[in-house]
Amino acid sequence: MSYVKYGIRPEFVERVKLKLKNPAVKDRIKLLVNGITKYDLADRAKVKKLVRNGASILQEKLTDTQEEQLVQFVLSLKIDPNNTFHLIKLWGMFR
Helix, strand or coil, X not given: CHHHHHCCCHHHHHHHHHHCCCHHHHHHHHHXXXXXXXXXXXXXXXXXXXXXXXXXXXXXXXXXHHHHHHHHHHHHXXXXXXXXXXXXXXXXXXX
């Protein structure tokens, strides 16, 4: 689990996955990330805003350290949301 290298706890990931099973929450997150580009996901300020907004939707209180770990994780993945291989890789990481 590569996210563990960034200090992201598996319990946190499991809690978020459980919350995303709620259709209303899932739809709000989908709206948040709709139209995101690989350039957005390479911009620290935009990623930080996405992390904060996502945490708010999920009703997760993040410490500054947790927020920074998540931002660093997303930036390091160099995700291109239009690249199917990248999406499959993410799916496999969080199934």
